[in-house]
Amino acid sequence: MMKEYELFIGPNHPGATGNMSYRLWAEGDKVKRAETRVGYLHRGFEKLMEKRLWMQNVPLVCRICVPEPDINEAAYSMAVEDLMGWEIPERAKYIRTIILELARISSHLMTVGSIAASLGIYTAAQWGIGDRDYILDIFEEITGGRVYHIYIWPGGVRWDLPKNARELITKVLDYLEKRKPMYDDLILNNKVFIRRAAGVGVVPKDKAIEWGVTGPNLRAAGYKLDFRKLEPYAAYDKIDFEIPHYPKLGEYEVVSDGSDIYTRTAIRMLEIVQSIRIIRQALKDMPEGDVLLKQPQWFAWKVPAGYSYVRVESSKGEFGYFVVSDGGKKPVRVHVRGASYTHGINVMETIAPGLNIADFAPTAFSLDVCPPEIER
């Protein structure tokens, strides 16, 4: 007779990070074994994209990762530009940077809120999601959509920023900077939070790269690696910013060693600060000019044959698009590498044994597992 009992975390469970499920075998209060179960959100994007024209795919790709859709648009556009051999206007690069960083802030705010909420600070989630809405307001002003923007296109961005964009964005950034100490008091400097989060759900440093951990989770493990610096895209090569990484956690006292819930949260909080800095610089340095390459016949593109792999640094980690073209009107293959693919399945399954049931959901939230990028 089985000694362990089974717990399902998800799909219909507050501790599930979206529509996915973890099947846990537990004994007492300890997880013995875990299995990630995905496929609840599978829409067959890659199949659908093979059936659509290059341009028709733009509205499709942004649906792949819901909390941060812009990186999909950016990566897809960059892949197409790469195959086409286009160089996009300078202003468009800066606008892309601004949009991507705004998206990063909104995603991080939500993630930090969810991590805190999964440990019980619902106030943090309420604040985080409430403040994220101000960024969505900016998006609405710029692009017309709250969540899905379809703003970044192959060849640049759809249209220029509105006239009052600078004031709007600066206002929100000022507000966020004002709010940050409150978040710190509530979450990262909260003694109970430190007790719960430090040293829990550790991704060991020596295994992190081998397991395919990327993004903030990798930086929390102690690597100063960021694709915005390694392979600069948009306007990141012209902008000065820092990569927060363990153990340089700035004002947060280092209470843990390595990538645990606490450091992962702290890194995200610090990245928000850096994003604010990037946006301010981009707004200042942004040149005037066109934002979109003049390309006739949007729907009759023929993309030259070839292989292209393009990666962007999303709020969750490396987000890659592998696009293969045979010179036709439709892509042969678009393969999306979501950062959660490794975080959600392999890393979670490996670090789960020995975790407390109470710590399982916070660990999943702090790795920022997003199921739609796993199964697409």
Next chain:
Amino acid sequence: MRQEDWSKLARIMSKRSLWMVHFCTGCGAMEMPPVLTSRYDMERFGMISMATPRQADVLLVTGYLAVKTLKRLVQVYEQMRDPKYVVGFGSCTINGGMYWDSYNTIKDLSKYMPVDIYIAGCMPRPEAIIDAFLKLMDMIDKGEATGWKKYHKYYKQYKRNQKMAFSYRLDEVKDIEEGDGK
């Protein structure tokens, strides 16, 4: 008091205390947090999200449904207690929306479970969601939100359709066992 008065009172009360199932079936779930939190605050109307279907009154289908999710959704729906209401969220639940030719998503939710109210859009704005819920409250007040009765009445048909979708093959589904749902 007469029976009708009681049920009228019960309807008035239950419309102001709709508890939702916490189930993000699709990308529409992204607009649920803003609706529930400080910006739009649905708790003003007594709406909160509950952890389990046993405790809840409203099933919110937030977006496209993979067949695998539909199985779970039916399970969740049947575990809820009457009266229960279903809200279809986004274009995908109406006709498949963006994924009209996807092999893995169902195209019309009302074939598989009774939907009381649909919200159009991809994705619907929070204001639209609030409006839909207020309409649902209105319907409950008037006694028009009778999807759960419909599910009992046409249980066999719903069950057959669900089975057809689950098996991915229409020819395999022949007979459906008796029953009237839970």
Next chain:
Amino acid sequence: MLVEIFITMLILALVAAALNKYPKISGIVTFFASLIPFLVVISWSQDIGLSFPQFLKFFTLEKSLNYNIGIATFMLKITPLGWFFLLLLASAFPMAILFSITFIKKNAGGFYAAMITSMIGSMGILLAQDILSFYMFWEIMSWSILALVMRSHDKKAIMSYLSFGVLSAMLILLGIMLLYSETGTFVFSEMGFMANNTTLIALSLLVSGFAVKGVLVPMHVWAPYVYSRSEEPFVAFLSGGLSKLGYFAMILFMYSVVGISVLNSWGTFRDVSIFGYTLAFIGALTAFIGTVLAIMQDDLRKLLAYSSIGQLGYIAIGIGIGTPLAMTGALFQALNHTFFKSALFLAAGAVYYRTGKWKISELGGLGYKMPFTFLAVLFAIFALAGIPITSGFAAKWLLYEAAIQKKFLFITPIMLIAGVGAFLYSYKILYGVFLGEPRHNVKEAPLSQLAAMWLLVLPLIIFLIFPGWFVDLTSPILKWYGLMPISHTPYTITTSLAAYNTLAVILALIGGLILAFALYFSKPQKVVPHTDNYLAGEPPELYEHISMHAASKYYEPFDEVFYPFFKRGAEMCWMAILKFVKILGEGARAIYTGIVNDYSIYILIFFLLLVGWWLIW
């Protein structure tokens, strides 16, 4: 007449042993034999000053019996204290036998014979008025227990019982010898002596010897092994009945033989003798340690064994404090423990009888399959945990009151926390065995087993409503010791600190339930199986089997916090005692190796020789 009763029981024991091949008939014969002590107790009820109706007086028995042999006098006499404990044993004993009729299948004759001899020994202990007969019957009782423990064929259990039995016997013998050398007489009533250090040592030796039977820390080590390896009806009687003999002996020697004034002369703390205070503290410690260890167990019998240790600790607290409140509380706890622990062990036996499993993590969901067993266990657990739905609460309440009355600031919180700990392991039994995922398709326990359990649970419910009746029962004892019985009516008990009205509780509970019911009834409802549980939306039909019973390592976080302390503590205790005991055990084994089966016959022969010797002289 007393001799005839002993001889009748002996003959019935022989008959039972002879009917070895027919376990059921043997059991029925023993059942009749087991009723004799009960009848005897009832018939004595008036003699010790209780106003029972006349028709309960079945036959007249002489109250005492004296025989002289050369150097000493053997005296048996019924005293209020002995009567009370005999009542407990005599009520638990027939239930254990009734249960065994269906339960014991292998080698039943020996089992029944040994059970009866152990009862004879206990009767002798309770009636003894001099040290020699006390010691003789004590040994008879101990050896017949050994015969029953031998039946488990478990080396660890036998060895631990044997070594602790020998230890206990040695301690008692030493104490007796010291007492004799001090006073020059064997008869209790003639032992008027001074308060000096020899008496203190003698009393300490005796009490620690009795503590082995009464499973007080640190003498408890044998109990979990023996309780968890032997047959259930015997364990029920051992834990429910025979363990009380240790406490009986403690009361006897502390308050009858030595006397309260002598105890007090060794020093007092808030009007409680230091000796008593120490005993109370050890009792509190026992309650706490037993409870904590019980929480950690997975084996149902081991859990019950540790919970026995925990609950028996309360009796020691009461005896130690020694005020009328405390004594009443201790006796009440002894009564409750006899009934609920016997019932629990029998229920565990019934569960084993149906499922063949002892591990809590392997059981589950029997509540719907064995509803009457479940209800009996539920009531027994209410009594154990002290929930005021059975008499269990009154006993604990009296002890708390007694401790607060004496301003015992440190014992009371320990008692309280041990009481809360009892909820934890009680729920482990309830959830692990009777609730949760149904895993066994079994029938309800046989009628005789059910009857045994329910007859044990019944007094708990009666004394819930009328705790005053119980106080009536104990007032002769208090009077005998020159203490004032506590003030009471049938359903209220009043102390200097507060009052407790059971009728108010019961009526309010009924009122509350009516209120709840009014809110509750009317709507039709649908019963769903556990397979339709909330599994975070996963449909169970997609899986072959989803294991949903979380009973394995149930209090795992608790274990994690406490295990380091207790592991070390228990280990050290073990090391110290085992080393000492191993030497004794080796010696004992050298004598007894080669005897394979059925110790009871040897014990019987020994006993016959003894009785013959006694009668001739």
Next chain:
Amino acid sequence: MKAMELFSEAKEIKKGRIRIETTKDKVEEMIKKLKNNGYEHFVMLSCIDWIKDGKFELVYHMWSYKYKEHVMISIKINRDGETVPTMSHLFPQIETYEREIHEMFGVEFEGNKRLVSFVLEGWPHMPPMRKDFDTEKFVKEHYYKIPEVKEE
């Protein structure tokens, strides 16, 4: 060492992107070699259905944080009946990629013990990512043919 220096068949398709075409028996060797030479981040395993040639192309993507180089090792196998040895012992996440490709394309990976269903559940038809699986036709024959619930 950089990939260009390690393998003669490597060719640079643009800055930081290197493509190696090889055969399936050499793959394990290559990945091991790359892993030991600074290409420690396994990015992903991708599959392309070249239906006209009757081939599947498996692409192993690896990245070196040190050299900032992305290597795509590409092998071609027959669409039907050809198995590929698993690489999941080299990087743990390859197991999941192989599981997905097995489900979506029907490629068999020898030695991978976990080729159980991943995204789909009870899928009775051809693996859906193959080019000859027509999703539009499937949708029309399946979902649109499920009848509406008729109210009497």
Next chain:
Amino acid sequence: MVMNIITSILVMSGMVALGFAIGMLFNGIARKVVARIHNRVGPPVYQGYIDVFKLFSKKTNISHGWIFDLAALFSVGGIALTFLFLPVAGVSMLSGEGDLFLILYLIAIPALGFALGAGASGNPNAAVGMMRALMMMLAYELPIAMVIVAMMVYYNTTSLAGIVAMQSNLKWAIGIPPFLIGALVADMALQGMLMEKPFDIPLAPHEIATGPLVEFGGKHLGSIILYKMMGTVVETTLFVDLFLGGGVVLNVNQFGWFAYLVNFIVWFVLILVVFLIAVIINAVFPRFRIEQALKFYWKYDALVALFILFWIFSGVMV
């Protein structure tokens, strides 16, 4: 005689009804306060009444058998019973018939009933939640038991009504230095009793999907929620009775019905304040793990309580 009984039964049922009403109101107030902390409007304060009414008006009720049903009965019945044994604003309904020990054990009746129901559903989430709930109980009982024993010894009575009577004329226990610290210790324990963060471990939605409540719905959930709501009133009243003189400010013999009115208002304000402190702490803290809670109570809280015990001990000895 008969009139007396009828009057007392009426008074008691009235008080129980009042207790439930206040409990539901508290639920609404708590949600409103938390909503304000969250920067939102929040539900109306009467939301608790609507929720309970709705739960009892659900059409079908799904049960897991008769043991499951026992839970609902015992929890509502048991908590009403406990409330009757508390002195409320100086009005002692049955509090003369039992003492503080009885109350401590009576609170266990609804908890045990609830535990039975949760276990009977067979859901592992419920079992884990119940395990945590029982361990929480063990954890917070130690400090609170020490403080209560200290008070009993100090006032030389075990009766709660007696303790309240000793504190009349505004000689509240909180004015005595050891019990001022004791009140803080007990307030920490109260946080656990009320299952508010950082001690809401048994319910923890993100971990075990509301734990024991996982299978409850409809009237079953309604009963349990009633129990929880009344539980807040019972536990805060216990705190107020112990440390704040039960809210008695005016002598009933002197001022008559006016004193009752004033006392009730004071009692209500006091329990509201005690409850709101718990709610505000709840809003800004994450929850502990269960072993951390155990360590917190047994290490820090119990140590302070032990200090109080020694304080009282030395006082008694002198």
